[in-house]
Amino acid sequence: MSTRVVLPKWGMGIEEGTVTRWLKSVGEKVEKGEPLVEIETAKATQEVESPVSGILVELLLAEGETAAVNSEIAVID
Known part of the structure; x- marks a missing residue:
């Protein structure tokens, strides 16, 4: 089952964000909270x-x- 990762709203007045650096690559295993x-x-x-x-x-x-x-910014299976 796929899970979509979304760009969260961290505070009032924050309407967008820019990806500065991906810490994981496609194909890598990730853990919840990582x-x-x-x-x-x-x-x-x-x-x-x-x-x-x-x-x-x-x-x-x-x-x-x-x-x-x-x-949506990423997909995790």
Whole structure:
């Protein structure tokens, strides 16, 4: 079963974030709670953690790309 990783909303006024660095690559095993990616917002750079354990099968944003809060950014099987 696939799980979509979404860009969380960390605070009021945060509407988008930019991928600064993926910490995992497609095909790698990830554990629930493990950092997947660094996201830069207008206020800070933060890590998005994996919501589940599994294999990272797809990155939906490249480094340097920006997405709206609650957008899907990766897929874990």
